[in-house]
Amino acid sequence: GAGVSQSPSNKVTEKGKDVELRCDPISGHTALYWYRQSLGQGLEFLIYFQGNSAPDKSGLPSDRFSAERTGGSVSTLTIQRTQQEDSAVYLCASRDPGTQWEQYFGPGTRLTVT
Amino acid sequence: RKEVEQDPGPFNVPEGATVAFNCTYSNSASQSFFWYRQDCRKEPKLLMSVYSSGNEDGRFTAQLNRASQYISLLIRDSKLSDSATYLCAVFNDYKLSFGAGTTVTVRA
Numbered sequence: 415g416a417g418v419s420q421s422p423s424n425k426v427t428e429k430g431k432d433v434e435l436r437c438d439p440i441s442g443h444t445a446l447y448w449y450r451q452s453l454g455q456g457l458e459f460l461i462y463f464q465g466n467s468a469p470d471k472s473g474l475p476s477d478r479f480s481a482e483r484t485g486g487s488v489s490t491l492t493i494q495r496t497q498q499e500d501s502a503v504y505l506c507a508s509r510d511p512g513t514q515w516e517q518y519f520g521p522g523t524r525l526t527v528t
Numbered sequence: 529r530k531e532v533e534q535d536p537g538p539f540n541v542p543e544g545a546t547v548a549f550n551c552t553y554s555n556s557a558s559q560s561f562f563w564y565r566q567d568c569r570k571e572p573k574l575l576m577s578v579y580s581s582g583n584e585d586g587r588f589t590a591q592l593n594r595a596s597q598y599i600s601l602l603i604r605d606s607k608l609s610d611s612a613t614y615l616c617a618v619f620n621d622y623k624l625s626f627g628a629g630t631t632v633t634v635r636a
Binding site for chain 1: 532559560562570571572573577619622623625626628629
Protein backbone atom coordinates (compact mmCIF):
# COMPACT_ATOMS: atom_id res chain seq x y z
CA GLY A 415 0.00 0.00 0.00
CA ALA A 416 0.93 3.65 -0.16
CA GLY A 417 3.43 4.87 2.38
CA VAL A 418 3.78 8.21 4.11
CA SER A 419 4.12 11.04 1.61
CA GLN A 420 5.52 14.50 2.17
CA SER A 421 5.64 17.63 0.09
CA PRO A 422 7.54 19.46 -1.10
CA SER A 423 10.59 17.22 -1.25
CA ASN A 424 12.85 20.25 -1.29
CA LYS A 425 12.23 23.82 -0.26
CA VAL A 426 14.60 26.76 -0.49
CA THR A 427 13.41 29.92 1.17
CA GLU A 428 14.80 33.25 2.22
CA LYS A 429 15.35 34.09 5.85
CA GLY A 430 12.26 35.67 7.33
CA LYS A 431 9.75 33.96 5.03
CA ASP A 432 7.08 31.51 6.23
CA VAL A 433 7.00 27.91 4.97
CA GLU A 434 4.43 25.12 5.10
CA LEU A 435 5.38 21.48 4.98
CA ARG A 436 2.80 18.80 4.34
CA CYS A 437 2.51 15.20 5.47
CA ASP A 438 0.03 12.60 4.28
CA PRO A 439 0.20 9.56 6.57
CA ILE A 440 -0.54 5.95 5.80
CA SER A 441 -4.28 5.44 5.57
CA GLY A 442 -5.71 4.34 8.89
CA HIS A 443 -2.73 5.48 10.96
CA THR A 444 -4.15 7.68 13.67
CA ALA A 445 -0.82 8.65 15.21
CA LEU A 446 1.39 11.12 13.36
CA TYR A 447 4.78 12.53 14.30
CA TRP A 448 7.06 15.27 13.05
CA TYR A 449 10.82 15.07 13.50
CA ARG A 450 13.71 17.21 12.38
CA GLN A 451 17.14 15.97 11.34
CA SER A 452 19.98 18.40 10.93
CA LEU A 453 23.05 17.47 8.90
CA GLY A 454 24.91 14.63 10.56
CA GLN A 455 22.60 14.65 13.55
CA GLY A 456 20.02 12.32 14.98
CA LEU A 457 16.30 12.80 14.79
CA GLU A 458 14.79 15.48 16.99
CA PHE A 459 11.16 15.00 18.02
CA LEU A 460 8.94 17.99 17.30
CA ILE A 461 5.27 17.08 17.81
CA TYR A 462 2.89 14.16 18.11
CA PHE A 463 -0.72 13.95 16.96
CA GLN A 464 -3.30 11.42 17.99
CA GLY A 465 -6.18 12.01 15.63
CA ASN A 466 -6.50 15.77 15.30
CA SER A 467 -5.24 16.63 18.74
CA ALA A 468 -1.63 17.20 19.70
CA PRO A 469 -1.06 15.86 23.21
CA ASP A 470 2.66 16.43 22.96
CA LYS A 471 4.10 19.62 21.47
CA SER A 472 7.11 19.57 23.71
CA GLY A 473 9.63 19.34 20.92
CA LEU A 474 8.66 22.44 19.00
CA PRO A 475 11.80 24.59 19.25
CA SER A 476 10.10 27.98 19.37
CA ASP A 477 6.74 29.69 18.92
CA ARG A 478 7.64 30.19 15.26
CA PHE A 479 6.81 26.52 14.78
CA SER A 480 3.23 25.25 14.69
CA ALA A 481 1.44 22.25 13.31
CA GLU A 482 -2.08 21.17 12.69
CA ARG A 483 -3.87 18.08 11.55
CA THR A 484 -7.30 17.98 10.01
CA GLY A 485 -9.67 15.10 9.40
CA GLY A 486 -7.35 12.79 11.27
CA SER A 487 -5.20 12.61 8.17
CA VAL A 488 -3.06 15.29 6.53
CA SER A 489 -0.82 17.39 8.74
CA THR A 490 0.88 20.70 8.04
CA LEU A 491 3.98 21.98 9.83
CA THR A 492 4.37 25.74 9.56
CA ILE A 493 7.53 27.66 10.29
CA GLN A 494 7.14 31.41 10.50
CA ARG A 495 9.92 33.93 9.97
CA THR A 496 12.39 31.21 9.06
CA GLN A 497 15.95 31.40 10.32
CA GLN A 498 19.08 29.76 8.92
CA GLU A 499 19.20 27.37 11.87
CA ASP A 500 15.85 25.99 10.70
CA SER A 501 17.62 24.39 7.75
CA ALA A 502 17.19 20.63 8.14
CA VAL A 503 15.27 17.65 6.85
CA TYR A 504 11.76 17.54 8.30
CA LEU A 505 10.47 14.01 8.57
CA CYS A 506 6.95 12.86 9.20
CA ALA A 507 6.07 9.42 10.53
CA SER A 508 2.83 7.64 11.19
CA ARG A 509 1.84 4.69 13.33
CA ASP A 510 -0.92 2.14 13.32
CA PRO A 511 -2.39 2.06 16.84
CA GLY A 512 -2.73 -1.70 16.60
CA THR A 513 1.01 -2.30 16.27
CA GLN A 514 3.79 -2.39 18.83
CA TRP A 515 4.67 1.27 18.40
CA GLU A 516 6.55 0.98 15.10
CA GLN A 517 6.61 4.23 13.15
CA TYR A 518 6.94 4.53 9.39
CA PHE A 519 8.63 7.53 7.88
CA GLY A 520 7.97 9.63 4.83
CA PRO A 521 10.81 10.72 2.53
CA GLY A 522 11.15 14.08 4.26
CA THR A 523 11.26 17.70 3.18
CA ARG A 524 14.73 19.19 2.87
CA LEU A 525 14.45 22.82 3.95
CA THR A 526 17.20 25.28 3.16
CA VAL A 527 16.97 28.80 4.53
CA THR A 528 19.28 31.23 2.75
CA ARG B 529 22.83 12.88 29.60
CA LYS B 530 21.14 12.09 26.29
CA GLU B 531 18.18 9.76 26.44
CA VAL B 532 19.65 7.45 23.80
CA GLU B 533 23.34 7.17 22.99
CA GLN B 534 25.17 5.26 20.30
CA ASP B 535 28.76 4.75 19.29
CA PRO B 536 28.90 6.79 16.08
CA GLY B 537 31.53 4.54 14.52
CA PRO B 538 32.33 4.36 11.74
CA PHE B 539 32.65 0.61 11.66
CA ASN B 540 34.57 -0.32 8.54
CA VAL B 541 34.40 -4.06 7.90
CA PRO B 542 35.16 -6.43 5.00
CA GLU B 543 32.41 -8.34 3.27
CA GLY B 544 31.53 -11.49 5.15
CA ALA B 545 32.58 -10.12 8.53
CA THR B 546 30.44 -9.86 11.63
CA VAL B 547 29.86 -6.45 13.13
CA ALA B 548 28.08 -5.59 16.35
CA PHE B 549 27.31 -2.36 18.15
CA ASN B 550 25.28 -1.16 21.09
CA CYS B 551 22.93 1.58 22.07
CA THR B 552 22.31 2.69 25.65
CA TYR B 553 19.19 4.33 26.99
CA SER B 554 18.64 6.30 30.16
CA ASN B 555 14.98 5.74 31.00
CA SER B 556 14.56 2.41 32.77
CA ALA B 557 10.80 2.57 32.14
CA SER B 558 11.25 2.51 28.37
CA GLN B 559 8.69 0.29 26.77
CA SER B 560 9.77 -0.74 23.30
CA PHE B 561 12.92 -0.72 21.26
CA PHE B 562 13.73 -0.66 17.56
CA TRP B 563 16.54 -0.56 15.07
CA TYR B 564 16.14 1.61 11.99
CA ARG B 565 18.39 1.77 8.97
CA GLN B 566 19.06 5.07 7.25
CA ASP B 567 20.80 5.38 3.92
CA CYS B 568 22.43 8.63 2.89
CA ARG B 569 19.85 11.37 2.28
CA LYS B 570 16.99 8.94 2.77
CA GLU B 571 14.39 8.46 5.46
CA PRO B 572 14.88 5.93 8.27
CA LYS B 573 13.40 2.54 7.53
CA LEU B 574 12.39 0.10 10.23
CA LEU B 575 14.87 -2.76 10.35
CA MET B 576 13.53 -4.70 13.30
CA SER B 577 11.86 -4.48 16.64
CA VAL B 578 13.82 -5.66 19.66
CA TYR B 579 12.10 -8.14 21.92
CA SER B 580 13.00 -8.98 25.48
CA SER B 581 14.09 -12.48 24.60
CA GLY B 582 16.21 -11.30 21.68
CA ASN B 583 15.26 -11.87 18.10
CA GLU B 584 16.76 -12.69 14.77
CA ASP B 585 15.84 -11.71 11.25
CA GLY B 586 18.07 -13.40 8.72
CA ARG B 587 21.61 -12.12 9.25
CA PHE B 588 20.51 -9.58 11.86
CA THR B 589 20.24 -10.30 15.57
CA ALA B 590 18.95 -7.84 18.14
CA GLN B 591 19.32 -8.17 21.89
CA LEU B 592 17.89 -6.23 24.81
CA ASN B 593 19.58 -6.01 28.19
CA ARG B 594 17.18 -4.25 30.55
CA ALA B 595 19.44 -4.58 33.58
CA SER B 596 22.23 -2.64 31.89
CA GLN B 597 19.86 -0.59 29.75
CA TYR B 598 21.26 -1.27 26.34
CA ILE B 599 20.24 -2.87 23.08
CA SER B 600 22.55 -4.37 20.52
CA LEU B 601 22.54 -5.20 16.85
CA LEU B 602 24.71 -7.84 15.27
CA ILE B 603 25.10 -8.27 11.55
CA ARG B 604 26.52 -11.56 10.32
CA ASP B 605 28.05 -12.22 6.91
CA SER B 606 28.07 -8.52 6.05
CA LYS B 607 27.10 -7.50 2.54
CA LEU B 608 28.07 -4.35 0.68
CA SER B 609 24.40 -3.41 0.80
CA ASP B 610 24.51 -3.33 4.60
CA SER B 611 26.49 -0.07 4.44
CA ALA B 612 24.26 2.48 6.14
CA THR B 613 23.68 4.34 9.37
CA TYR B 614 21.84 2.32 11.99
CA LEU B 615 19.63 4.23 14.40
CA CYS B 616 18.36 2.80 17.62
CA ALA B 617 15.02 4.06 18.86
CA VAL B 618 13.43 3.83 22.27
CA PHE B 619 9.71 4.27 22.80
CA ASN B 620 8.44 6.27 25.78
CA ASP B 621 5.35 8.35 26.31
CA TYR B 622 3.98 7.79 22.81
CA LYS B 623 7.11 8.91 21.00
CA LEU B 624 10.40 7.49 19.82
CA SER B 625 13.72 8.90 20.95
CA PHE B 626 16.54 8.20 18.55
CA GLY B 627 20.23 7.81 18.92
CA ALA B 628 22.46 9.76 16.57
CA GLY B 629 23.28 6.61 14.65
CA THR B 630 26.14 4.17 14.07
CA THR B 631 27.71 4.26 10.63
CA VAL B 632 28.68 0.93 9.10
CA THR B 633 30.71 0.66 5.91
CA VAL B 634 31.19 -2.76 4.35
CA ARG B 635 34.09 -2.92 1.90
CA ALA B 636 34.70 -5.41 -0.86
